[in-house]
Amino acid sequence: MPSLTPKTTVLGFSNAYHLLRRTTYNITKAKVLDFATKTPQQALAELFTFSNPVPPSPLNNVGETIVPTAANPTITDTQSTANSVRNDLYWWLYSALKDPSAQHKIAYFLHVLFVTDDNASFWTNYDYKELLRFHANGSLKELAFRITQNPRMLIFLNNNVNLSTSPNQNYAREFLELFTILKGPQIATGNYTNYTETDVQQAARVLTGFSLTSSVHLDKTARLNSLDPATNIPTGQVKVNTHDTGTKTFSSAFGNQAISGGNTDATIKAELQNFINMVFNQDETAKAYCRRMYRYFVGRLITTEIENDIIVPLAASLKADNYNIIPALTTLLKSKHFYDEEDNITGDQTIGNIVRNPVELYLHMFSLLNLQIPLYNTNPSAIHSLMNVVNNYSSNMGMPVFNPQSVNGYAGYYSSPNYDKNWITTSSLRIRYNNTIDYLINGLTYNGFTFKLNNASFVKDSGYFSNPANADTLVTEFLQMMFVEVPDGTRYDYFKGIFLNNLSTINWQNEWNNYLSTGNANNVKIPIDRLVKAIIKSPEFQII
Numbered sequence: 001m002p003s004l005t006p007k008t009t010v011l012g013f014s015n016a017y018h019l020l021r022r023t024t025y026n027i028t029k030a031k032v033l034d035f036a037t038k039t040p041q042q043a044l045a046e047l048f049t050f051s052n053p054v055p056p057s058p059l060n061n062v063g064e065t066i067v068p069t070a071a072n073p074t075i076t077d078t079q080s081t082a083n084s085v086r087n088d089l090y091w092w093l094y095s096a097l098k099d100p101s102a103q104h105k106i107a108y109f110l111h112v113l114f115v116t117d118d119n120a121s122f123w124t125n126y127d128y129k130e131l132l133r134f135h136a137n138g139s140l141k142e143l144a145f146r147i148t149q150n151p152r153m154l155i156f157l158n159n160n161v162n163l164s165t166s167p168n169q170n171y172a173r174e175f176l177e178l179f180t181i182l183k184g185p186q187i188a189t190g191n192y193t194n195y196t197e198t199d200v201q202q203a204a205r206v207l208t209g210f211s212l213t214s215s216v217h218l219d220k221t222a223r224l225n226s227l228d229p230a231t232n233i234p235t236g237q238v239k240v241n242t243h244d245t246g247t248k249t250f251s252s253a254f255g256n257q258a259i260s261g262g263n264t265d266a267t268i269k270a271e272l273q274n275f276i277n278m279v280f281n282q283d284e285t286a287k288a289y290c291r292r293m294y295r296y297f298v299g300r301l302i303t304t305e306i307e308n309d310i311i312v313p314l315a316a317s318l319k320a321d322n323y324n325i326i327p328a329l330t331t332l333l334k335s336k337h338f339y340d341e342e343d344n345i346t347g348d349q350t351i352g353n354i355v356r357n358p359v360e361l362y363l364h365m366f367s368l369l370n371l372q373i374p375l376y377n378t379n380p381s382a383i384h385s386l387m388n389v390v391n392n393y394s395s396n397m398g399m400p401v402f403n404p405q406s407v408n409g410y411a412g413y414y415s416s417p418n419y420d421k422n423w424i425t426t427s428s429l430r431i432r433y434n435n436t437i438d439y440l441i442n443g444l445t446y447n448g449f450t451f452k453l454n455n456a457s458f459v460k461d462s463g464y465f466s467n468p469a470n471a472d473t474l475v476t477e478f479l480q481m482m483f484v485e486v487p488d489g490t491r492y493d494y495f496k497g498i499f500l501n502n503l504s505t506i507n508w509q510n511e512w513n514n515y516l517s518t519g520n521a522n523n524v525k526i527p528i529d530r531l532v533k534a535i536i537k538s539p540e541f542q543i544i
Contacts, residue, residue: 002309002342004335007040014485015339016043018351021484021544022297023047023102023333025363028370029464029481031100040334048326050103050137054376057126058091061381061447067123070232073224083121087380089402090387092129094376097363106136106325108359109296111402112413113140113289114147114179116156118403123220127234128152129402134231140289141280141323144180145273146228149210149236151217157407160211160236162204164244172203174407181285194284195253202248206259206275209243209268212236238265254278280323286315292413293329298338299353300419310337352484352543355420357412358394359401360544361432365536368482370458371440374449385446389436397428424542437536441529455528456521469512471496471505478531483540495538499531 011019016035020027024047035043057067065075066087081087096104110132118125131150135143147153148171154160159171176195177183184193191197216222216237223234245261257278262268279285290311291302302311310332318328336342340350356364366373376383391401399410408414411422424432436444443452459468464481467473475496479486486492500508511523535541 002303002306002337004310004313004331004337005342006331006334007336007339007341010037010039011043011339012036013480014351015040018339018484019043019047019333021360021364022354023105024100025096025104025360026098026100026367027364028367029462040339041330044330044333047102048137048330050101053091053095053099055091058087058122059377059380060087061384063377063380067126068221068224070224070227073221081122085122086118086388086391087384088122088126088129089118089391090384091126091376093359093363093387093390093401094373094383096359097366097373103133103136106329107132109293110135110140110143112296112409113292114143114153115404115407115409116150116152116402118401120152120155121218121220123223124152124218125402127223131231131233134233135325137326139323140318140325141276144175144280145276146231146235148175148207148272148276149228151212151223151234151236154210154212154236159207162208162210163242164205164208165242167201167204167208167244169200169204172207173200175207176200176203176279178407178409180279180288181282182288184284191251191253193253194282196251198251199253202250202259203275205244205246205248205261206271209239209241210236210272211239211242238268240265240268243268248275250278254282280319283315283319286319286323287311289323290315290318290328293332295419296413297329297333299350300417300421301353306337310335354544355412355423356542356544357410357420357423358397358399358428358432359390361397361542362390362393362436364544365437365541369453369455369532370462371451371453373451379447379449381447382449382451386444386451389439389444393431393436397431398423398425432542433537437533441533453529453532455532456515456525459524459528460516469509471500471508475499475531478535479540482535483538484543487540495531495534498534499527501527501530503527 013032013036017032019040020032020035055065056071057065057069060066060077060079060081062079064077064079065072066077066081068075107129116128128150131146157171157174158168162168162171176199181194186192212218217226217234226234226237228235240263243262245263247258247260249258250256259271259274259278262271294302294311314328314332317331321327332338338350373386374382394401398412404410412420415422440451440453441455443450459465459474465474465477476486479495487495508527515521515524
């Protein structure tokens with residue numbers, strides 16, 4: 001039976017790798033081996049220790065800071081970087097690739113919960129991403145309060161034009177339907193069990209007046225005059241004269257609660273907090289978040305047993321802990337259930353049961369194969385170009401990063417019942433199998449830097465391969481490093497055959513020893529590159 005009983009023994013290689021695949025974009029065999037000696041509690045304590053990205057904000061192509069922040073309000077951007085550049089996205093992807101913690105994986109989870117698009121100026125997009133990162137070890141409830149006032153969100157769902165004289169229900173509707181409590185079964189006209197159309201109307205009234213002034217809140221410099229005191233991140237404003245000051249009365253779904261209207265900046269924000277408290281006081285809100293957490297980190301299938309024995313108690317803990325993310329996530333990720341150690345067949349249900357999303361596909365490939373990447377501030381132009389490739393490929397596979405095609409988000413996270421299986425389509429599979437691995441083996445040069453996988457030297461120098469001269473050992477250790485589990489039988493023989501390509505094991509041994517003595521990698525590079533290509537283009541590499 002599924003339960004949240006903690007696993008207290010050391011992880012071992014397989015479980016350590018499982019945990020890292022689910023929680024970080026930066027995986028190395030060295031980290032797997034390190035975590036293999038730790039208990040889940042010890043490993044999670046390390047994964048949940050966050051640090052600030054380096055550099056702390058995006059740069060232009062010559063290495064100058066382009067986003068003024070509270071910590072660095074005065075910048076010099078000699079390139080007058082265009083508002084439309086995606087440098088904030090490229091910086092985020094670089095930071096995610098370099099981050100050994102779970103911070104960026106959790107931040108993207110928060111994006112999935114509170115989606116916006118990335119179609120604004122880079123500084124507004126940056127502020128949204130930083131708000132998510134700030135709350136990666138914070139409270140979903142507090143994030144809901146602040147995201148409601150975030151300029152990117154205000155524009156995305158039109159709450160900036162939600163006025164007492166002309167209510168706009170877009171944000172109120174999505175806040176209930178997609179961001180928090182979610183729709184339940186429709187039991188009557190306009191009644192979705194968890195809320196009703198009346199609640200949407202009343203929520204829209206609460207949200208009137210939360211807006212912005214373009215010349216301030218959308219201006220690169222002036223936005224720093226409107227900082228949230230807790231986060232130091234730019235926020236919107238309350239336009240008191242456009243707020244509905246009347247009492248808002250909600251339906252029986254919320255116990256017919258009445259919320260008094262405010263008439264000052266402080267009392268209107270208190271009214272918003274009362275509304276958020278009301279929504280987050282519902283057990284169903286906590287359950288909705290825990291289901292989404294489960295599908296993001298554990299697996300798509302939530303059976304009746306998982307609902308009763310995992311989701312319900314986890315939701316109770318989440319709610320009791322003011323919706324703080326890390327305690328709930330720690331409970332889930334240290335449970336025997338996460339490691340599928342609850343029955344006689346371990347690892348058959350939760351390990352390797354999620355399809356890699358496109359960003360994971362690329363960033364895991366880069367980190368596992370030790371792709372050499374310059375420090376961002378030494379060659380930002382090259383980084384921007386590489387991450388543009390990642391974003392373009394990801395977009396073509398259904399995951400335009402931070403830029404979902406609808407307010408629902410990404411099909412891999414919302415479309416029931418397949419969820420992550422939606423990452424695999426006829427067209428996306430072709431792109432997955434014909435992706436950047438070929439370019440990276442040949443070399444991609446941007447701004448004087450060549451991104452290239454030097455697989456022969458990686459095998460020789462990484463310390464990850466115990467006896468590269470032995471073909472079976474080398475193939476097995478490559479498969480162990482790249483796959484959820486090492487295939488056996490004819491599938492193993494397939495990869496060994498790709499590697500040797502009719503070369504005998506003795507001849508391979510001679511070629512490897514010749515490489516060690518001469519330094520000439522030509523004859524060993526080709527077989528290793530063949531194996532790496534076959535691994536990346538295999539079904540096994542598509543799952544985590």
